[in-house]
Amino acid sequence: MKTAGGSDAAKRAAGERAAEAVEDGFVVGLGTGSTTAYAIEALGRAVADGLEIRGIPTSFQSRRLALEVGIELTTLDAVETVDLAIDGADQVVDAPDADGHGALIKGGGAAHAREKLVDTAADRFVVVADPSKLAPTLERSVPVEVLPDAHTVIADRVRDLGSEPTLRAAEGKDGPVVTDNGNLVLDCAFGSIEDPDTLATHLSRLPGVVEHGLFVGLADATYVGTADGVDVREY
Numbered sequence: 001m002k003t004a005g006g007s008d009a010a011k012r013a014a015g016e017r018a019a020e021a022v023e024d025g026f027v028v029g030l031g032t033g034s035t036t037a038y039a040i041e042a043l044g045r046a047v048a049d050g051l052e053i054r055g056i057p058t059s060f061q062s063r064r065l066a067l068e069v070g071i072e073l074t075t076l077d078a079v080e081t082v083d084l085a086i087d088g089a090d091q092v093v094d095a096p097d098a099d100g101h102g103a104l105i106k107g108g109g110a111a112h113a114r115e116k117l118v119d120t121a122a123d124r125f126v127v128v129a130d131p132s133k134l135a136p137t138l139e140r141s142v143p144v145e146v147l148p149d150a151h152t153v154i155a156d157r158v159r160d161l162g163s164e165p166t167l168r169a170a171e172g173k174d175g176p177v178v179t180d181n182g183n184l185v186l187d188c189a190f191g192s193i194e195d196p197d198t199l200a201t202h203l204s205r206l207p208g209v210v211e212h213g214l215f216v217g218l219a220d221a222t223y224v225g226t227a228d229g230v231d232v233r234e235y
């Protein structure tokens with residue numbers, strides 16, 4: 001369930017601007033997806049020019065890209081601080097006067113469990129996005145990573161919460177998507193989510209849920225790439 005659309009130029013602008021904030025000696029959380037990939041590539045170029053950083057990847061995909069561009073890797077349990085995390089999003093609430101301003105849906109790449117771990121460990125978590133990700137409320141399906149044995153039980157519980165869940169199907173393989181953690185993903189359509197914080201609490205409480213893709217009150221800023229540059233929202 002990758003996010004459709006979005007301009008590559010806008011994604012590049014956002015990713016490259018976020019990478020500019022990385023300083024010598026930083027430990028950087030490396031998110032997942034096509035927008036973050038521009039940040040990782042920019043960091044690789046900076047490393048080739050002498051920047052010394054260590055990265056913590058959030059997925060197989062970002063690990064492979066970081067290795068390819070020459071970023072030294074580390075792990076959460078080997079560092080005391082993560083200075084900055086850069087990560088994409090599938091939807092970002094852009095409503096400055098609303099409580100949910102800056103709330104996110106993530107997990108289009110099924111990496112949201114590790115992304116949430118690394119993004120929240122960071123001193124600063126910057127979202128990189130193109131304008132197609134902005135919306136007044138969250139309305140995309142919420143990815144919920146579940147233990148394989150739990151998927152039917154959790155699907156029932158999620159129906160009780162008012163959603164129709166779909167087990168995410170793999171491409172190029174029969175059967176479901178299996179996450180980097182060996183789990184399955186239920187994409188849960190709730191329609192327009194007026195109170196993401198309460199929904200997040202309900203989902204987190206379900207036994208067998210590993211992590212859901214609602215990121216409420218977690219981002220420090222969103223860098224929105226545009227045709228003319230980058231608009232920064234600080235929260």
Ligand SMILES: O=C(CO)[C@H](O)[C@H](O)COP(=O)(O)O
Nearest residue numbers: 033034035088107108109111
């Ligand atoms: O949450 C994610 C992966 O789990 C991605 O950050 C999200 O899907 C955005 O990806 P892209 O930048 O390719 O649109």
